[in-house]
Amino acid sequence: MKFIPHNYQAYAINEVIEKPEIGLFLDMGLGKTVTTLTAITELLHNRFEVHKVLVIAPKRVAEDTWSRETEKWEHTKYLRVAKVLGPQKDRKAALEKKADLYVINRENVDWLVQHYGKDWPFDMVVIDELSSFKSPSAKRFKQLRKVRPFIKRIVGLTGTPAPNSLIDLWPQVYLLDRGERLGTTITGYRNQYFNPGRRDPSKFIVYTWEPKDGAEEAIHERIGDICISMKAKDYLQLPERIDNVISVQLSPKERELYKRLERDKLLEFDGQDVVANNAAGLIGKLLQLSNGEIYDDTGETVHIHDRKLDALEEVIEESQGQPILLFYSYKHDRDRILERFKFAEELNQDDSISRWNKGEIPLLIAHPASAGHGLNLQDGGHIIVWFGLTWSLELYQQANARLDRQGQKNSVIVHHLLVEDSADEQVLKVLQGKEQGQDALLEAVKARLEEIGNGS
Structure with missing residues (x-):
């Protein structure tokens, strides 16, 4: 297939070629992979500016997306x-x-x-999903930081650089410029741009950091010369997405079990104990x-109801044979489905993606963490069902974008059970x-518990 870049892609390609360090914060569906591959071909074989390119990606993206896009x-x-996947001998x-x-x-x-040490051979590194390096304490960040001086060119790709907090930006930008724009330490970055938010004074622990007045604008200005941010809605004409809530009703007995667990943080059911400690x-x-089942203190499942399975059956019937992509939360959800x-x-099969896109799988189920980045599934269907939600905004957005992306010809319907x-x-x-994110959800739960405690 011949690649004719859109204007925004041509701009991004040129930026990657001209700048040795760059972050492409391109929304889902804007073609981050082909944009980067086009720049790599120019740098490798026309300009001879790089010789060995490493791509770091989520596992499923590493297995499929880059090789498939290259062949396309x-x-x-x-x-x-x-x-460079699988057992150590295969990687070597x-x-x-x-x-x-x-x-x-x-x-x-x-x-x-560790394998290469100071003999690091890759003069160009592409980090596909740069946001997965947002933790400065993670081993992957610390190790890549060690070899960063040996990397001549680096490209960071993501659609969600700071899905939960601007704090997340520091490690990502550090890998691009080694601290030139946002400082060389996370502590210095926090002190300059943030104030402590929710905290535990007795333990000297800060749970959240609130941006100072004008901090967001200042940060964006600091990184603006090496980071390109583009939103799909500004460049693509996608079919309308329809979000639908399917309300599931519990029986009086099931509702009582829910209320008892919510109130007492303890549920005794069929001789099994379920305890929530916090x-x-x-x-x-x-x-x-x-969702219908719950893990007890020993890790065994306690079956409560099949209400969501029944609701899913109705969705399947109403879809009249159209393929459905379903996201689940827990292993017991998967097993029951x-x-x-x-x-x-x-x-989880080698040919799952190709068979789905050919319309050969009527109900494809996935955990959002395993299908969140880089998978092009828009050719296989336009119906999504959330059997159980994730509380990660990043995973939620990325999972929906498997179908709601460039190339989709139909309105995407997202059902929430x-x-x-x-x-x-x-x-x-x-x-x-x-x-x-999680903090907002915990605050919502706390407010709910206070309502219950007050007898409302």
Whole structure:
């Protein structure tokens, strides 16, 4: 296929070529991969400015997306891709191959740095999903930081650089410019741009950091010369997305079990004990119960109801054979869905993506963490069902973008199976509101518990 770049892609390609360090904060569907591949071909074989390129990506993206995108386009299909994946002996063998691109999953960055040490051979590094390096304490960040001086060119790709807080930007930008713009330490960055928010004074722990007045504008100005931010809505004409809530009703007995767990943080049911030790544990247990099963203290499941399975069956019937992409939360959700719907398949087979895009899988189920980045599934369908929600805004947005992206020809319908008057509704409210992430959800739970305590 011949690649004719859109104007915004041509601009981004030129920026990657001209700037040795750059962050492409391109929204889902804007073609980050082909944009980067086009720049790589120019730098490798026309300008001879780089010689060995490493791509660091989420595991499934490393397995599929980069090699598939390379083969797809006329101007990149000659590129040789070595997948540095699997057991250690396979990774070592891949590194020995003559290739243009070496693709590794981010979990093996630590191993790769230790393998090469000061003999680091990659003069260009592409970090696909730069936001996965947002923790300065993570081993993958610390190890890549060690070899950053040996990297001549670096490209960071993400659609969500700071999904929960601007604090997340520092490690990502540091890998690009080694601290030139936002400082060389996370402490200095915090002190300059943030004030302590929610904290525990007795333990000297700060849970949240609030931006100082004007901090957001100042940060954006500081990084503006090396970071390009583009939103899909500004460049693409996508079919309208329709968000739909399917209300699921519990029986009086099931509702009583829910209320008892919410009130007492303890549930005794069929001789099994379910205990929630804190607010985070409680919200998790309530979400499990809403889905139909709940883990007890020994890790065994306690079956409560099949209300969401029944609701899913109705969605499947109404869809009249149109393929459905379903996201689940817990293993017991997956197991019950696969047991109930024998035609369902999990997104874990080598050919799952190609068969889905050919329309051969009527119900494809996936955990949002395993299908959140880089998978092009828009050719296989336009219906999404959330059996259970994630409280990560990043995962929620990225998962929906598997179908709601460039190339989609139909209006994407996103069904949310929500138990009425439950934690399900609180999670969706947080995801759709301005507040983001786990902290906002915990605050919602806290407020709910206070209402119960006051007898409302």
